[in-house]
Each structure stands twice: as C-alpha cells, then as structure tokens.
Amino acid sequence: MRHLFLFILFFAVINSNFAQQIPAIYIHTDRDFYFPGDTVWFKGYVTNNGLLSDNTLNLYLKFAEESGRVYQQSVALVSSGITASHFVVPLSYQGQELYLNAYTQLMNCPTQGCYFKKIGILQNEEMSDSTPTSTTPSVDKKYNINVYPESGILLSDMENQLIIQCYDELGYPAMAKGKLVEWEGQTLIPFETDSAGYAQILFIPVKGKKYSIDWVSDDDHKHKNSIPEIREGTKASIRANVDTTIIQLMSNMIEQQVTVIAKLGKRELFQQEFHLKKEKKITIPLQNKDLEYGILQVVVKDQGGQILSTRSHLLGQKNMVLEPIVTLERGSGEKSGNRLKIQLPNYEQSANLSVSVVAIDVPIDSATNIFTDLYLQPMTERNMIMPLTLWEKSINKDLFIQSQKWTDMICPSDGKIVKDSLFILKGQIIMNKNRWPGFYKDYKEIVRKDPKMSGASFGYQDFMASKMNYLKVDFDSEGRFNIPNLIVLDSMDTKFVQINRKLKYEPFHIKYEFFNPVIFDRPFQIPTGYQSFISSNLWKNKENIIKPNYTINPSGKRVLQTVIITRSRKQREIDRLERRFYTVGIPSNMKPDQILVPLLDSTVLKRSQILEDYLFNNIRSRKFEVYLNGRYIPQLSTDSISNIKADKYYDENISFLKEDISNFPYIKFYSTFSLAKGRPTVLIYQYSPNEVDKEIGKAVDEQTVMGYMPIKQYKAVVYENVAKKFSSGYDERLTLYWNPFVTISQEQQTAQATFFNNSKANGFCLTIQGVSDNGQLIYYRKIFK
Numbered sequence: 001m002r003h004l005f006l007f008i009l010f011f012a013v014i015n016s017n018f019a020q021q022i023p024a025i026y027i028h029t030d031r032d033f034y035f036p037g038d039t040v041w042f043k044g045y046v047t048n049n050g051l052l053s054d055n056t057l058n059l060y061l062k063f064a065e066e067s068g069r070v071y072q073q074s075v076a077l078v079s080s081g082i083t084a085s086h087f088v089v090p091l092s093y094q095g096q097e098l099y100l101n102a103y104t105q106l107m108n109c110p111t112q113g114c115y116f117k118k119i120g121i122l123q124n125e126e127m128s129d130s131t132p133t134s135t136t137p138s139v140d141k142k143y144n145i146n147v148y149p150e151s152g153i154l155l156s157d158m159e160n161q162l163i164i165q166c167y168d169e170l171g172y173p174a175m176a177k178g179k180l181v182e183w184e185g186q187t188l189i190p191f192e193t194d195s196a197g198y199a200q201i202l203f204i205p206v207k208g209k210k211y212s213i214d215w216v217s218d219d220d221h222k223h224k225n226s227i228p229e230i231r232e233g234t235k236a237s238i239r240a241n242v243d244t245t246i247i248q249l250m251s252n253m254i255e256q257q258v259t260v261i262a263k264l265g266k267r268e269l270f271q272q273e274f275h276l277k278k279e280k281k282i283t284i285p286l287q288n289k290d291l292e293y294g295i296l297q298v299v300v301k302d303q304g305g306q307i308l309s310t311r312s313h314l315l316g317q318k319n320m321v322l323e324p325i326v327t328l329e330r331g332s333g334e335k336s337g338n339r340l341k342i343q344l345p346n347y348e349q350s351a352n353l354s355v356s357v358v359a360i361d362v363p364i365d366s367a368t369n370i371f372t373d374l375y376l377q378p379m380t381e382r383n384m385i386m387p388l389t390l391w392e393k394s395i396n397k398d399l400f401i402q403s404q405k406w407t408d409m410i411c412p413s414d415g416k417i418v419k420d421s422l423f424i425l426k427g428q429i430i431m432n433k434n435r436w437p438g439f440y441k442d443y444k445e446i447v448r449k450d451p452k453m454s455g456a457s458f459g460y461q462d463f464m465a466s467k468m469n470y471l472k473v474d475f476d477s478e479g480r481f482n483i484p485n486l487i488v489l490d491s492m493d494t495k496f497v498q499i500n501r502k503l504k505y506e507p508f509h510i511k512y513e514f515f516n517p518v519i520f521d522r523p524f525q526i527p528t529g530y531q532s533f534i535s536s537n538l539w540k541n542k543e544n545i546i547k548p549n550y551t552i553n554p555s556g557k558r559v560l561q562t563v564i565i566t567r568s569r570k571q572r573e574i575d576r577l578e579r580r581f582y583t584v585g586i587p588s589n590m591k592p593d594q595i596l597v598p599l600l601d602s603t604v605l606k607r608s609q610i611l612e613d614y615l616f617n618n619i620r621s622r623k624f625e626v627y628l629n630g631r632y633i634p635q636l637s638t639d640s641i642s643n644i645k646a647d648k649y650y651d652e653n654i655s656f657l658k659e660d661i662s663n664f665p666y667i668k669f670y671s672t673f674s675l676a677k678g679r680p681t682v683l684i685y686q687y688s689p690n691e692v693d694k695e696i697g698k699a700v701d702e703q704t705v706m707g708y709m710p711i712k713q714y715k716a717v718v719y720e721n722v723a724k725k726f727s728s729g730y731d732e733r734l735t736l737y738w739n740p741f742v743t744i745s746q747e748q749q750t751a752q753a754t755f756f757n758n759s760k761a762n763g764f765c766l767t768i769q770g771v772s773d774n775g776q777l778i779y780y781r782k783i784f785k
Contacts, residue, residue, distance in 0.1 A: 052081025173197030178215025429479030488707025
C-alpha cells in the first residue's frame with residue numbers, strides 16, 4: 001500500500017499562534033476532607049498553553065454548598081502562575097461536600113467553563129441529623145459494555161481497532177472476558193479487559209458479514225453485543241513516536257474530497273482539504289517539540305460539512321507527568337520528626353511544587369489530581385468519573401482517551417496577548433436626600449477661590465501596618481475617586497475625611513469597590529453528570545477518629561489553631577497598637593481588666609473631651625497609679641491625690657491630662673499591678689504629634705475593606721527538644737505539614753523539609769504536586785504506615 005507524505009503541505013498550514021490565552025486551573029488543598037470549622041489551605045496553579053501563566057494576576061473563586069448556593073466569593077492574587085491562601089469551612093455546615101469554582105478574566109471563550117473542585121466534609125454524629133448513606137454495594141449489579149471503533153467508523157477490508165469498555169450501572173469500571181465472533185458462531189479473537197475496564201481487538205472486517213461480541217461479566221453472566229455497521233468511508237488514525245505524532249488518513253472508497261480539522265486543546269492547529277483515493281494513505285507528521293501537551297483531536301468532514309471520522313489522542317502522554325525522587329527518613333513514636341528530600345530526575349529542570357503531609361486517619365480522594373484537572377476535565381463534555389484511577393489502571397492509555405467524549409469547542413483568537421491588571425481601590429461619596437449636587441457646587445466654588453482646598457483626606461492601614469497612612473484624593477462631579485497603586489491584601493481599614501473646613505461637617509458615607517462585580521456575575525457551575533460522594537456522611541470508625549484541629553472557647557465557638565476565623569475591628573486595632581507601642585510597653589504576664597481604644601469610641605467621635613474626663617468616666621476604679629508611655633507619673637499617685645478629678649497643680653508633668661483624648665489611642669487598666677506594688681494602675685499610651693488625628697468629631701467615614709485573599713504562611717508545629725514534646729499536650733493535628741512554596745532549581749536541586757508526627761503517629765499520606773519550567777507536571781502520592 002502506497003503512502004503519500006505531505007511534509008511541505010503540513011508545515012504550510014499549521015497554526016503556530018501561541019499568543020492565544022487558554023488558561024487552565026488546578027487547586028491543590030492540604031487535605032481531601034475537612035470538618036466544619038476547619039481551615040482549608042490551598043495553592044492555585046494557572047497555566048497558559050501548558051506553562052505557568054506570566055500574564056494572569058487575578059484568580060476568581062466562588063465557594064458553594066451542595067445545592068450550588070454561593071456563600072463566599074473572593075479573588076486571589078496570582079504571581080508567575082501561582083497563588084496560595086486559605087478559607088474556612090462554615091462551622092454550621094451540614095453537607096457532605098463543598099464546591100469550588102475558579103476562573104480568570106482571560107477565560108473569554110463563549111462556552112468556557114469554570115474550574116470545578118469538590119471538597120469532602122466529615123460530620124461528627126452529634127453535628128449531623130441527616131441519615132447516613134449506605135456504602136454497601138448492590139447485590140444484583142448490572143454490567144454493560146460499549147464498543148467503539150477507532151475514529152468512530154468501521155471500514156471494510158481494512159485493519160480496524162475495536163475498543164471495548166466494560167462498566168457497572170454506576171459507571172464504574174468492571175472486568176469482562178469475551179471474544180469477537182462471526183454471527184454464525186465462529187470465534188475470531190478473544191479479549192479480556194484490564195482493571196480499568198478496557199480492551200482492544202484488531203481485525204479486518206469483511207463487507208457483508210455480521211459480527212458480535214460474546215462476553216462474560218464479573219458475576220459470570222453471559223452477554224451478547226452487536227458491533228457497529230461495517231461500511232465504506234474515510235477515517236483518521238494517530239500514531240505516536242518519540243519525536244513525531246503522525247496523523248494518517250485512509251479510505252476504502254474509490255476517491256473522496258475531505259476537509260481535515262486538527263485541534264490541540266481548545267485551539268485550532270490546522271484546517272486543510274485533501275483528495276483521498278482507495279489504498280492510498282496520506283500521512284501528516286507533527287513535530288512534538290513544536291507543540292504543547294494536550295488532547296489532540298482530528299476531525300474529518302466531507303464537502304457538505306458532515307463529520308465522517310473523529311480521532312483523539314493525548315499528546316505527550318508518556319512523559320507529561322514526572323514522578324519526583326523522594327527520600328524520607330522517618331521518626332519513631334509520637335511527635336517524632338521526619339526528614340523529607342525531593343529531587344527531580346532531570347537535574348537541569350526547575351519546578352514549582354506544593355507539598356502536603358496528612359495523618360493517615362483522614363480519608364483520601366485520589367479520583368483526580370493536577371494532571372486530570374489541567375488536561376482532561378477541561379476538555380470533556382461531561383464530568384469524568386474517577387479519571388485518575390482509570391488512567392493509572394489503563395494498560396493501553398490510548399484506549400481511555402479514545403473512549404471519552406471530548407468537547408469540540410475552539411477558542412477563537414485574534415493573535416493579541418491580553419494582559420490582566422491588578423485591582424485598585426475605587427470609591428464614591430454618597431450623601432442623603434440628594435444633598436450631593438449642592439455640596440459639589442459649594443465645593444467647586446471653594447476650590448475656585450483656593451485650589452489648595454481641593455480633594456479629601458484618605459487614610460488607609462492594612463493588617464500588618466503599625467499606623468495609618470494618609471494621602472489626598474480628588475473626586476469627580478459624581479463623587480467618584482480611585483486610589484492608584486494601592487493593593488489591598490486580606491483587609492484594610494480606611495478613613496475618609498473632607499479637607500476644607502467649611503465642608504467637614506457634611507454627613508456622608510463611602511461606597512467602596514475593589515473588584516469588578518460584573519466578573520462575578522457568571523452563575524456557579526456544577527459539571528454535567530457530576531456525582532457526589534457515594535459514601536457515608538459520618539466517619540463511623542470512632543476508635544480511629546482524630547478530633548479536628550480546633551478548640552472550643554467559653555462562648556461555644558470553634559477556634560482553629562492555625563488561623564483566626566473572626567477578628568473584630570477593635571481586636572485588629574489592639575493588635576496594631578500593641579505593635580506600635582511595643583518599645584514603650586511594660587512587660588507583664590497579667591491580662592488587663594479593661595482595654596480602652598478611645599478613637600473607636602462613638603462618644604469620642606461625636607464630641608471632643610480631654611483625657612482627664614475620659615479616664616474619670618470610663619475607668620472602673622477612682623484611685624489608680626498612672627504610667628504614660630511606660631514612664632511612671634508620681635504626681636498622680638494615690639498617695640498624692642484621692643482620684644483623677646481631685647484638685648491638683650497642673651505642672652508640665654501632668655499637663656497631658658488637659659489634652660484632647662484623640663492624642664491617646666490606647667489605655668489599659670489593671671486592678672492590681674505588680675510594678676505598682678499591687679495597686680490599681682492605668683497604662684496610657686500617647687501618639688507623637690505627627691500621628692494625632694485632627695479630624696475627631698468631624699464627618700468621617702471609617703470602614704474595613706476586603707481585598708485579595710490573605711497570603712499567609714502555614715504555621716508548622718516544631719518540637720525542638722524532648723521537653724517541648726512532653727509539655728505541649730496532646731497533638732491532634734490532621735495536617736502534619738503544608739508548604740505551597742517549594743521550589744527546585746538548577747541552583748537548588750534538592751528541596752528539604754522536616755515535619756513532626758502527631759500524638760497518634762500511626763502513619764501519613766505524602767502528596768507532592770507541581771509544574772516544571774518546561775510544562776511537565778509533577779505528581780507523587782504515597783501512604784506511609
């Protein structure tokens with residue numbers, strides 16, 4: 001049989017436009033299952049055309065209940081294709097799963113779907129009133145097989161491939177043995193499926209004869225299935241070599257004019273017409289080094305546009321997933337240390353990894369991983385059942401690829417590189433009862449006379465800053481303004497004050513906007529054909545349960561050891577003030593009986609008052625010792641005066657009592673204080689002159705604005721010595737180690753980590769996932785008992 005090679009033709013028509021953005025997303029969480037109230041730590045990978053994205057800055061996340069109701073939406077900041085953060089499972093959640101959608105602004109295909117991830121939820125008996133779902137398998141299972149001809153067509157008088165797939169009534173793989181027979185009963189070729197349910201038969205069908213598949217299912221029942229009709233036509237096949245992937249076109253018709261469309265992932269590779277003749281093959285070689293990994297689809301159409309043949313193949317399937325070299329030195333016994341070393345087989349490669357170590361008591365869901373979520377799930381028309389399990393168990397992985405229904409969507413591209421942009425804080429001044437037009441008219445008149453009076457004062461302070469920063473902002477005729485170059489991470493306290501004194505008392509509030517709300521308008525997506533966990537919603541084996549990583553506080557709320565779930569504005573301000581006045585603070589192991597933050601007091605904001613009056617009205621005791629910024633004030637000793645309002649000489653040492661309370665942001669009262677010989681004591685902290693807020697009592701808008709999801713390092717537990725092991729109490733951790741920022745490079749070829757067992761120390765599951773600099777995926781998962 002003659003072959004017609006079309007090297008020149010192919011290279012003339014291939015579309016090598018890589019400017020097109022086709023993002024793919026994967027979210028790696030520290031565990032597969034969580035309790036209500038637990039913290040979910042995660043790392044996000046965003047790739048474009050197989051490589052970590054260098055032009056994506058925003059990853060949009062939606063969190064939903066099993067019903068699809070969204071309870072949280074956030075944006076994570078992406079840098080060089082990665083992001084890392086955490087969120088909390090609602091404490092009152094009663095379901096078995098939580099769902100996550102993720103997408104980028106660059107997912108601009110009309111039918112582009114969101115990334116979908118399920119998160120398993122474990123319910124304690126006392127926390128759930130729902131009835132457990134039985135996990136007992138059905139006694140009378142039903143089995144079936146699908147028969148797929150390669151490329152969807154069975155051609156007479158030519159060698160054909162038949163793909164056999166056996167499955168049960170739930171869609172899970174099943175074993176089967178059988179044979180291809182002629183309709184009269186003559187046995188031609190036997191087969192047996194692998195543990196993924198797949199087998200293949202190669203044969204040359206004869207036109208006019210009928211064939212069937214006779215097979216025996218796992219329950220020893222006999223079955224008989226017909227095979228597709230044998231016909232004349234045209235088909236495409238794909239053969240993979242080390243350096244090339246070859247597309248072959250063949251036909252058993254005398255001649256036919258066809259159009260071949262090749263797609264790689266969601267981009268069109270080429271489209272070309274061919275004239276086919278019987279017994280002549282047209283061979284189109286693709287150079288693997290010029291193409292990214294992904295699902296290659298070849299569609300053959302006739303001149304009327306009708307599909308004659310469809311063939312799929314995973315490009316790079318033999319080397320796209322790399323297993324790292326892992327060395328583990330295990331400790332023995334509770335709270336013992338383990339030393340981990342990670343290397344790549346190719347020392348010249350670099351990779352960005354995330355590593356998790358989870359106690360063996362936590363269930364494991366190995367149905368998906370970074371490979372399936374980046375390359376398989378985005379290309380399917382329906383949700384795949386256990387794609388990783390089927391992939392790993394398939395002996396001939398090309399059978400698995402051919403048996404799937406891949407989307408025929410192509411994302412159009414104009415060849416332009418679309419740039420993502422960071423969000424900046426925007427706001428609008430809002431006034432009641434249509435007051436704004438009159439206000440703005442007065443404002444413009446004042447600015448006309450004195451341009452220096454334009455704008456407003458905007459103060460901002462993030463959760464790590466010790467003090468608030470101020471700048472002047474200008475607003476337009478609708479009261480709109482923006483703060484350029486201000487990135488909000490986690491949360492930020494804001495303060496907005498009108499500058500001109502004639503307008504300072506006009507009441508208003510600010511409507512802030514950080515994210516574009518239009519981007520969040522797309523509905524939450526649960527994949528077509530998705531099946532939830534078929535398992536009990538209770539963790540039944542009570543002897544092996546480790547309590548989740550939390551404690552119960554006196555008010556009955558669950559408090560995680562890894563992250564503060566809720567923190568009031570006052571608490572955030574106290575934390576900031578503690579950092580601000582750390583150098584003048586007086587060390588004490590005692591907790592204050594009373595903490596006052598005057599600048600958060602509504603009475604202080606409404607009217608001015610001096611420190612002396614504020615102390616008299618708010619401190620529980622009338623007699624106390626006084627320390628100002630760590631300095632003892634003997635003139636205010638209880639040995640000198642009866643109380644803070646007593647007659648006294650206001651010399652320079654105590655003249656601060658007559659100053660405005662706005663100068664004193666932090667006050668602590670102790671009913672007994674060791675440094676003051678056990679007497680009641682007040683510690684007063686005073687701002688420096690340039691820190692004083694001169695706008696107290698004026699019209700002020702103060703808010704906490706939520707920004708990008710917080711980037712916070714997971715705090716690993718470390719037992720430095722034997723003393724700490726025995727003094728630290730019972731260790732109930734489920735996540736033993738989580739690090740989303742592991743890197744391997746030519747300069748640093750080995751990544752090392754040390755993690756410690758919990759008190760049970762009965763084993764753990766180690767998971768490593770990531771992406772290399774050349775687009776290879778890194779995956780490793782192993783259970784150590």
